[in-house]
Amino acid sequence: MSPASSSLHPLSPPRRLLMGPGPSNIHPRVYRALGMDVVGHLDPEFLAVMDRIQDRLRQVFQTENPMTISVSGTGSAGMEAALVNLIEEGEEYIVGMNGVFGMRMSEVIRRRGATVHPIEKEWGEIITLEEVQKAIEDHPKSSGLCLVHAETSTGAHQPLEEIGRLTQERDLLFIVDAVTSFAGAELKIDDWSIDACYSGTQKCLSCPPGLAPLTLSPRAMEKVRNRKSPIDSWYLDLTLIDNYWAEGKRAYHHTAPISMNYAIHEALALVLEEGLEQRFERHRLNSKAMVSGLEAMGFSMSISDASQRLPMLNPVSIPEGIPDAEVRKRLLEQFNIEIGAGLGAFSGKIWRIGLMGESSKQEHVIFFLAALESVLNDLKIQGDFSGGVSAANSVYSS
Numbered sequence: 191m192s193p194a195s196s197s198l199h200p201l202s203p204p205r206r207l208l209m210g211p212g213p214s215n216i217h218p219r220v221y222r223a224l225g226m227d228v229v230g231h232l233d234p235e236f237l238a239v240m241d242r243i244q245d246r247l248r249q250v251f252q253t254e255n256p257m258t259i260s261v262s263g264t265g266s267a268g269m270e271a272a273l274v275n276l277i278e279e280g281e282e283y284i285v286g287m288n289g290v291f292g293m294r295m296s297e298v299i300r301r302r303g304a305t306v307h308p309i310e311k312e313w314g315e316i317i318t319l320e321e322v323q324k325a326i327e328d329h330p331k332s333s334g335l336c337l338v339h340a341e342t343s344t345g346a347h348q349p350l351e352e353i354g355r356l357t358q359e360r361d362l363l364f365i366v367d368a369v370t371s372f373a374g375a376e377l378k379i380d381d382w383s384i385d386a387c388y389s390g391t392q393k394c395l396s397c398p399p400g401l402a403p404l405t406l407s408p409r410a411m412e413k414v415r416n417r418k419s420p421i422d423s424w425y426l427d428l429t430l431i432d433n434y435w436a437e438g439k440r441a442y443h444h445t446a447p448i449s450m451n452y453a454i455h456e457a458l459a460l461v462l463e464e465g466l467e468q469r470f471e472r473h474r475l476n477s478k479a480m481v482s483g484l485e486a487m488g489f490s491m492s493i494s495d496a497s498q499r500l501p502m503l504n505p506v507s508i509p510e511g512i513p514d515a516e517v518r519k520r521l522l523e524q525f526n527i528e529i530g531a532g533l534g535a536f537s538g539k540i541w542r543i544g545l546m547g548e549s550s551k552q553e554h555v556i557f558f559l560a561a562l563e564s565v566l567n568d569l570k571i572q573g574d575f576s577g578g579v580s581a582a583n584s585v586y587s588s
């Protein structure tokens with residue numbers, strides 16, 4: 191053995207239980223798909239894979255939109271694709287600002303030379319229909335409204351249906367970040383009049399990070415095709431990308447990440463085999479059991495109204511006297527469990543317990559509650575933490 195090769199570490203990542211804000215755990219079928227033979231990106235076999243991906247994405251997005259694809263890149267590439275294609279310099283957009291991801295949308299909009307009219311709310315709160323109405327009246331020249339369906343930084347679940355109807359009546363584009371809700375909670379692109387929506391693969395789809403499901407309505411694509419100025423990105427230019435995805439065209443633009451598209455193809459099959467309604471119900475039930483368990487241990491959720499809380503990302507307040515980082519470190523080292531820390535304003539104040547896709551399972555909820563109890567007892571935290579598992583179990587048996 192040469193001296194150099196003896197220092198090459200073999201790759202051996204641990205097998206974690208991923209209960210943070212994403213990535214979530216991966217189904218063995220998705221791992222197998224990733225290892226399948228790579229073919230050319232214009233191979234007829236791969237073109238058939240792309241057709242099926244589009245068909246499956248439309249089913250999960252609940253849309254007929256022809257422009258429905260997996261963008262090469264993570265959820266943020268989906269965001270950037272939606273925004274850079276639609277937004278022109280000098281336009282105005284209303285943006286819901288109640289967490290990290292609304293702030294990111296406004297950052298992209300500003301960089302494109304457009305004006306942002308924020309609807310600012312406390313972190314953890316949702317944006318109401320009345321607040322959207324008022325913003326539209328205050329800023330009548332706005333071209334669109336941007337909202338985050340599942341605000342992963344806070345756990346807030348934004349209602350969209352009535353707001354969608356309003357944007358339709360006022361002829362505003364409705365742009366939605368569904369990175370965390372896609373395939374984990376109800377999301378109806380056509381019924382809710384959403385014009386552009388993006389997601390990512392590593393949240394409720396339970397695929398590795400690397401692609402961004404994206405859909406644009408015909409009305410949105412008309413705006414993209416009739417822009418006054420060229421699209422500010424060549425790589426994310428949807429008119430060029432459409433020449434590759436659209437049947438009968440198939441012109442080379444960039445090489446599709448073949449293996450990741452195999453993975454999403456399989457992950458979408460798993461979603462549709464389970465059934466959308468069943469999958470959403472599973473996420474609701476496991477969240478309910480998790481919340482019952484945490485409350486029985488004396489914790490409280492940082493969003494008190496259960497109807498405004500996400501089922502796949504459970505935000506719990508960290509009580510005074512519990513060392514945030516030490517608890518997370520012990521969960522990881524002793525139990526191989528990853529949970530999410532608070533982001534930004536919530537740093538040190540909340541934990542974000544993800545129950546996304548493959549991670550959303552009864553055995554994970556029970557194991558987590560038992561592990562948390564053990565860690566808190568080891569740390570000699572005052573309190574009785576013994577009621578979590580049985581409270582969760584009674585949700586499952588009721």
Ligand SMILES: *Cc1c(COP(=O)(O)O)cnc(C)c1O
Pocket residue numbers: 212264265266267291338340341342343367368369370390399
């Ligand atoms: C994770 C996330 C993103 C960003 O996705 P990346 O895959 O990290 O690029 C955007 N919006 C929300 C709501 C998210 O949870």
